[in-house]
Amino acid sequence: MNVLLLGSGGREHAFAMKMAESNRLDQLYIAPGNAGTANFGINVNLNPTDVASVYNFCKEYQIALVVPGNEDPLVAGITDYIELAAAADGLQISVAGPSAWCAQLEGSKDFSKAFMQRHGIPTAAARTFRAEQREEAEAYLRQHAMPVVLKADGLAAGKGVLICDTTQEALESLALFWTEQKFGEAGAKVLVEEFLEGIECSVFALCDGKDYVLLPPAKDYKRVGEGDTGLNTGGMGAVSPPPFATPQLMRRIEESIVRPTLQGLQSEGVDYRGFLFVGLMKVGDEPMVIEYNVRMGDPETEAVMPRLQSDLLELLVAAASGKLSGMELRVDPRFAVTTVVCSGGYPGELRLGYPMTGLTGRDYTEDERLFHAGTKREGADCVNRGGRVVAATVLDADLKEAARRSLALAQEIRFEGAFCRKDLGQDL
Numbered sequence: 115m116n117v118l119l120l121g122s123g124g125r126e127h128a129f130a131m132k133m134a135e136s137n138r139l140d141q142l143y144i145a146p147g148n149a150g151t152a153n154f155g156i157n158v159n160l161n162p163t164d165v166a167s168v169y170n171f172c173k174e175y176q177i178a179l180v181v182p183g184n185e186d187p188l189v190a191g192i193t194d195y196i197e198l199a200a201a202a203d204g205l206q207i208s209v210a211g212p213s214a215w216c217a218q219l220e221g222s223k224d225f226s227k228a229f230m231q232r233h234g235i236p237t238a239a240a241r242t243f244r245a246e247q248r249e250e251a252e253a254y255l256r257q258h259a260m261p262v263v264l265k266a267d268g269l270a271a272g273k274g275v276l277i278c279d280t281t282q283e284a285l286e287s288l289a290l291f292w293t294e295q296k297f298g299e300a301g302a303k304v305l306v307e308e309f310l311e312g313i314e315c316s317v318f319a320l321c322d323g324k325d326y327v328l329l330p331p332a333k334d335y336k337r338v339g340e341g342d343t344g345l346n347t348g349g350m351g352a353v354s355p356p357p358f359a360t361p362q363l364m365r366r367i368e369e370s371i372v373r374p375t376l377q378g379l380q381s382e383g384v385d386y387r388g389f390l391f392v393g394l395m396k397v398g399d400e401p402m403v404i405e406y407n408v409r410m411g412d413p414e415t416e417a418v419m420p421r422l423q424s425d426l427l428e429l430l431v432a433a434a435s436g437k438l439s440g441m442e443l444r445v446d447p448r449f450a451v452t453t454v455v456c457s458g459g460y461p462g463e464l465r466l467g468y469p470m471t472g473l474t475g476r477d478y479t480e481d482e483r484l485f486h487a488g489t490k491r492e493g494a495d496c497v498n499r500g501g502r503v504v505a506a507t508v509l510d511a512d513l514k515e516a517a518r519r520s521l522a523l524a525q526e527i528r529f530e531g532a533f534c535r536k537d538l539g540q541d542l
């Protein structure tokens with residue numbers, strides 16, 4: 115079959131690598147892709163959120179399965195559009211991702227909080243306020259325990275969350291949303307949320323509407339600086355599995371979060387098909403949901419995919435067509451550590467366009483993978499084109515070794531301004 119993968123990051127390079135292993139794949143197209151995905155298929159110049167153009171491409175190139183990498187096309191309604199249009203044209207095109215209604219679980223924090231509250235899914239207590247309710251919001255903050263978390267309701271590229279240590283700071287932060295409008299329309303509604311103290315974990319379920327399979331969990335490192343200091347980023351690296359994700363904890367997560375979430379969706383009359391990513395905090399022994407995402411994580415995917423021994427394409431087809439029941443995953447028991455090489459200035463003003471070396475420096479072993487994220491071909495050179503540039507993953511039975519070797523692999527990549535975190539996994 116022909117497959118169209120949407121996106122251009124390290125996550126999509128990892129998906130492309132994995133799907134290319136499948137003997138069910140005829141041709142893979144990636145829109146828009148990157149220098150790494152080009153090794154596994156044909157990069158095409160399509161905007162993933164322009165759903166009509168994506169559909170026209172699918173018709174022209176006989177695509178049977180569309181795999182959205184990030185949330186934007188899902189929030190834009192790509193699944194609904196393609197399914198309706200394909201049915202009208204008598205074509206079989208499925209999308210391994212949920213509907214626009216389901217995508218609100220990621221697209222609106224107010225929507226997802228209300229969903230969790232309706233279905234008794236453990237999460238931090240929260241209340242939502244609009245700009246017109248400023249006095250009410252201030253009164254609520256004055257009696258709230260500190261720290262407190264303020265969140266923009268809409269998509270803010272991971273930057274719409276403020277953790278405030280004092281009432282004064284929290285009151286002042288409201289101005290960022292409603293006076294300075296720093297988050298635009300995404301900050302029109304603000305959630306005031308209880309602060310959860312604990313350790314974070316990313317859990318991934320691939321769902322077909324009724325059934326699901328759990329992928330290996332991961333821990334993502336969001337802060338730019340060593341020891342979890344400095345600004346939040348899209349993710350400086352990942353470890354899979356985090357040793358604290360014991361079988362008991364994973365069972366608890368399935369019982370109290372994954373199953374109630376899917377049952378809640380079914381009871382509301384919707385079929386959730388595709389990846390469901392639960393970002394959670396382990397508070398004591400109790401997992402609590404911080405957020406839902408309707409896609410895989412990045413850079414978690416670059417740690418998780420190299421561990422997956424099952425046929426990803428077969429799983430995605432089964433998820434998109436309601437046939438996951440009875441399928442089981444085969445997973446490499448080794449640890450995967452992914453270190454992300456970033457551009458100078460990240461996550462602030464980026465220093466871009468420098469030629470890179472070390473990308474194809476030698477023959478890599480079976481347990482080493484390099485994923486392109488923000489790279490671009492310029493003639494014979496590869497240059498850095500985004501904040502996160504390359505993800506370097508190493509598999510090793512020993513977590514410390516995996517971390518040490520992942521860092522060494524990342525450090526083979528050189529360009530002006532390049533840096534990475536050197537302490538991944540040390541907290542585990």
Ligand code: AMP
Pocket residue numbers: 238263272275277307308309310311314336393404405
């Ligand atoms: P989110 O955009 O919801 O993933 O939030 C970004 C980050 O803020 C999370 O990864 C957490 O580190 C932190 N965070 C969000 N909500 C809370 C909370 N209720 N308590 C503590 N930390 C939080």
Ligand code: GLY
Pocket residue numbers: 334348349407410411412413414
């Ligand atoms: N690494 C977190 C995310 O993809 O949202």
